[in-house]
Amino acid sequence: DTEVTQTPKHLVMGMTNKKSLKCEQHMGHRAMYWYKQKAKKPPELMFVYSYEKLSINESVPSRFSPECPNSSLLNLHLHALQPEDSALYLCASSQEGAGGLTPYEQYFGPGTRLTVT
Amino acid sequence: QQPVQSPQAVILREGEDAVINCSSSKALYSVHWYRQKHGEAPVFLMILLKGGEQKGHDKISASFNEKKQQSSLYLTASQLSYSGTYFCGTEIITGGGNKLTFGTGTQLKVEL
Numbered sequence: 001d002t003e004v005t006q007t008p009k010h011l012v013m014g015m016t017n018k019k020s021l022k023c024e025q026h027m028g029h030r031a032m033y034w035y036k037q038k039a040k041k042p043p044e045l046m047f048v049y050s051y052e053k054l055s056i057n058e059s060v061p062s063r064f065s066p067e068c069p070n071s072s073l074l075n076l077h078l079h080a081l082q083p084e085d086s087a088l089y090l091c092a093s094s095q096e097g098a099g100g101l102t103p104y105e106q107y108f109g110p111g112t113r114l115t116v117t
Numbered sequence: 118q119q120p121v122q123s124p125q126a127v128i129l130r131e132g133e134d135a136v137i138n139c140s141s142s143k144a145l146y147s148v149h150w151y152r153q154k155h156g157e158a159p160v161f162l163m164i165l166l167k168g169g170e171q172k173g174h175d176k177i178s179a180s181f182n183e184k185k186q187q188s189s190l191y192l193t194a195s196q197l198s199y200s201g202t203y204f205c206g207t208e209i210i211t212g213g214g215n216k217l218t219f220g221t222g223t224q225l226k227v228e229l
Contacts, residue, residue, distance in 0.1 A: 004158075031215070042119070042204050042219035043159065056216060090158060096215070103147040103166070103208050103215060108158035 004109035023074040023091030120220035139205030148188040149206035
């Protein structure tokens with residue numbers, strides 16, 4: 001199984017709402033990632049989890065809060081978002097974790113398309 | 118800093134060849150190539166490590182020149198299924214993990 005699943009597929013939320021995005025993989029991968037992608041732009045790295053610990057935060061505003069409950073699950077909690085946060089949020093996973101010298105391909109989920117009104 | 122890709126967009130007739138270039142201002146450890154079709158997730162194509170090796174499968178191959186900090190993706194005898202946006206990804210290893218920075222992207226459209 002080489003699939004990364006994400007739920008929900010679409011999400012519309014107001015600026016005062018609290019919502020969560022969910023990502024799951026069952027490939028035994030030890031690194032998981034959150035990316036943000038705006039239309040016609042490349043994915044931008046937000047967070048990296050390695051062996052269930054947050055290892056990289058790309059200076060993401062605190063209204064985005066990641067969580068890794070176990071090695072297969074990754075959540076992104078959203079609170080008080082702004083309209084400019086509307087984007088496609090992609091989750092990815094790869095075999096190796098922090099500091100590995102062997103680069104591994106990243107497997108991406110289909111994404112959650114988020115609209116903030 | 119984000120790698121720069123060229124061209125930004127290209128239209129091909131089926132069967133034609135194309136080259137997509139990726140250039141970085143930073144020293145590279147490895148280069149990834151991904152293709153993203155409209156409305157879908159990026160899909161991994163290949164990784165190249167330092168050493169200038171060329172990799173490929175089927176009719177898609179790539180090269181990596183770490184001295185020039187450049188990589189090129191070669192698409193031979195293009196098929197309709199090759200249409201999509203191609204991203205290179207340059208990887209650096211930090212104490213916290215491996216960071217992948219995607220390039221500016223190249224939109225490829227293959228027509229009959």
